[in-house]
Amino acid sequence: MSCEEKPRSSSLTESLPSDDRDLSSSIVLRHVKNFKRLKPLNFSLLRWNLLWLFVIVAFFTLPIWLRFASQSCQATYYTMLSILIWLDLVWFLALIFSIYALIKLKYGMLTDHKQTYPADVSLVHLLILTIYNDEMGVICRTVDSLAEQTESKRIVLVIAWESRTPDREERTETIRQRYSDKFFSIIFPVHPFGLENEIASKAANANWGVRAAIGYIMEDEERKKNIQHVMVTTCDADTLFHRKYFEALSADYLRCVKTNDPSVHRTIWQAPLFYNWNLDQNSFPVRITGLVRSLMTMGLLIPYNVNPMSCFSFSLTLAVRGGYWHPQIFMDDVGYLLTVMIGTQRRIRIRLLPVPVRSGPTSGHSWLNDVKEWYIQVRRWGIGTADNFHYFVVKIPNLPILASCIFAIGYFLYYGVILCSASLFNVSSGFFPLLCPNFELFWLPKPFQPYHLHLLIAVIIPQLLYGALFILDAIWCRWTLNVKEDIFILRNILHWILTPFTLIALSLVQLWSYIVLAIQGKKACIHKLAAKATLAQIESIA
Numbered sequence: 001m002s003c004e005e006k007p008r009s010s011s012l013t014e015s016l017p018s019d020d021r022d023l024s025s026s027i028v029l030r031h032v033k034n035f036k037r038l039k040p041l042n043f044s045l046l047r048w049n050l051l052w053l054f055v056i057v058a059f060f061t062l063p064i065w066l067r068f069a070s071q072s073c074q075a076t077y078y079t080m081l082s083i084l085i086w087l088d089l090v091w092f093l094a095l096i097f098s099i100y101a102l103i104k105l106k107y108g109m110l111t112d113h114k115q116t117y118p119a120d121v122s123l124v125h126l127l128i129l130t131i132y133n134d135e136m137g138v139i140c141r142t143v144d145s146l147a148e149q150t151e152s153k154r155i156v157l158v159i160a161w162e163s164r165t166p167d168r169e170e171r172t173e174t175i176r177q178r179y180s181d182k183f184f185s186i187i188f189p190v191h192p193f194g195l196e197n198e199i200a201s202k203a204a205n206a207n208w209g210v211r212a213a214i215g216y217i218m219e220d221e222e223r224k225k226n227i228q229h230v231m232v233t234t235c236d237a238d239t240l241f242h243r244k245y246f247e248a249l250s251a252d253y254l255r256c257v258k259t260n261d262p263s264v265h266r267t268i269w270q271a272p273l274f275y276n277w278n279l280d281q282n283s284f285p286v287r288i289t290g291l292v293r294s295l296m297t298m299g300l301l302i303p304y305n306v307n308p309m310s311c312f313s314f315s316l317t318l319a320v321r322g323g324y325w326h327p328q329i330f331m332d333d334v335g336y337l338l339t340v341m342i343g344t345q346r347r348i349r350i351r352l353l354p355v356p357v358r359s360g361p362t363s364g365h366s367w368l369n370d371v372k373e374w375y376i377q378v379r380r381w382g383i384g385t386a387d388n389f390h391y392f393v394v395k396i397p398n399l400p401i402l403a404s405c406i407f408a409i410g411y412f413l414y415y416g417v418i419l420c421s422a423s424l425f426n427v428s429s430g431f432f433p434l435l436c437p438n439f440e441l442f443w444l445p446k447p448f449q450p451y452h453l454h455l456l457i458a459v460i461i462p463q464l465l466y467g468a469l470f471i472l473d474a475i476w477c478r479w480t481l482n483v484k485e486d487i488f489i490l491r492n493i494l495h496w497i498l499t500p501f502t503l504i505a506l507s508l509v510q511l512w513s514y515i516v517l518a519i520q521g522k523k524a525c526i527h528k529l530a531a532k533a534t535l536a537q538i539e540s541i542a
Helices: 025-032 049-060 062-070 073-110 136-147 168-179 202-218 221-226 245-258 284-301 316-322 332-344 367-398 401-429 450-480 489-524
Strands: 123-131 155-162 185-187 229-235 239-241 267-270 312-315 349-352 357-359
Touching (some): 049 401, 049 489, 062 401, 073 401, 073 450, 123 136, 123 245, 136 155, 155 202, 168 185, 202 221, 202 229, 202 316, 202 332, 229 245, 245 267, 284 367, 284 401, 312 316, 332 401, 367 401, 367 489, 401 489, 450 489
Parallel strands (some): 123 229, 155 185, 267 349
Antiparallel strands (some): 239 357
8 A cells, every 4th residue: 555545544434243243354354444534633732641740740749748738747647658558569469460470471381272272273363563663683583483483374474664664675575585484474564654644653553554464364365265263463573472472372362262252352462571682781770670561561461451561462353343553642552452442342351371472671782872772762651651641531432431440540550650650659758757757656666766667668668579579580581481691699689779769760751751741742752762782682591
C-alpha cells in the first residue's frame, strides 16, 4: 500500500457480529482494508495529563501538606505510616508472585508443549516486528531467536518497516536471503510516514503491519482455506524469545479453545520480560531499573491484570474486535489494551505465558552516555504513561464501567504510585520529624521514638526487599535464562546500596516528563529511541 492509495488510517468503521464464530474471513478482510479518517490531534495544553500530574504531586507531598491541612501530627503520622506499610507489602507480594512465576517458567521450559496438540493443527502466528532506525545486528539477533523456535514454520514474520528507515531495501534483501527458508513466510510492509493525523510511533507502524499481514493471509484462497487459527504477537526489535515461546503459546491457546474458555478471545498472553542482555556491562541506573521492571512484570503487571508490556500475544479475533492499534497512541502496549477493551466492552485478561523473553536494556558506549540513554528511555516512558491516561479518560464514555474503574485503579496505583511516587513519598516522609519535633507515641516502649519506627518501615525494610531482588536476579540468570553475568559480589552490594537512590532518580525523571507533557502537550510525544550500543555483542552462557 502506498500513501497515495491509503492516506488514512485507524480503526473499524462498521459494527461486528456479537458472536466470535460469525467473524468470517470475508468480514475480517473487509475490515482490515477499511480505514476511517482520524480526528485531528489534540494539541491543546488543557489535557487530562494535568490531572495526572496534580494527583501525583499531591500524593508524594502528602506527609508535608497533611500536617497543616489536618492540624494533627497524629493523623499525619498514622496516615503516612499506613501508606509506607502498604508500599512495603506491595514489594513483598511482588517478590512472592515473582518466585511463583519463576517456578512456572522452569516447568514451562521443561515441558514438551507440542505433545498437547496435533501436529497438523491449522494454526499460524503473525509476528509483528516493527523497525525504524534499529541496528541491523540487533534485528538479526531477534530474528535468529525466532528462527530457532520449535514452531518456526508456523510463523509469518512481518518485518514492519517505517518508510524513513535508512537502507531499507538493502536490509530487506539481507533478511530475505538469510531467513527465507526458516519461516512459514516473510513479508515486508512499509508504513508511510506522515499519514493524516497519525503520530510517528510503534503503534502506528504495528497497526499498518498487522493489517498487511492479515490481508496477506486472507486474500489468498489456498492459505485462507488451510488456516483455522491465527495468533498475533508483537515485539520490539531488541527481543530474544525462548525457543519454546510459540510452542507454549500454541498449546495454551488451543487448550483454551478446546475447553471452550469464554475468555480465550479476551486474553493477552504475556511472557515475563527480563533485561539481562549484557546487563552486567551497564551502569547501575540501567541495571537496577531493568531488575525492577522484571520484578514488576512478574509480580504486579501479570498477576493483577494491569497491562501487557512490550512483547505480548493475542488472537486474531481480539485484534479484529479492537480495531488493531490506534495510530495516534504514543505507547503501544497500554494503548492496545484500551482499544481492545473498547472493542470488546469487556475487561481483558493478562495470562502468564510460562517461558522467558529477554528485552534489550538501553546502553551507551561510555558510563555517562549509558546514563544519558537511560534518561531518554525513562522520560519517554513517563510521557507515554501520562499520555495514555489522557487517552483513557477521553475514552471513558466508550468503556464498560466496571472494567474502566478496575483499570483506572490498577493503572494509577502501579504507574502513578509504585513507579513514580513511592520513592518520593519516602523522601517527603522524612520531613515529618521537622514538622512535628515533639510528637510521641504512648504505646511505643522506651527508648524508642516515632522516628525509629518510621526509619524501620521507610528505609530498613525496603532495603532488605531490594536485597531479595538481587538474590532473585542471580537465580533467574542461572536457572531461567542460562546467562552468565560478570558481576563481582562487591559490585552487587554497591548496586544494592544505590537502589533507593536510583529509584528516587527514576521517579524524578518521570515527574519531569509529566511536567514536559503538561507544558508541551501532544508535541512532547516524540518517539525518540534510546541507544542500545551493547546488544549486538555476544554474551556468556552459564
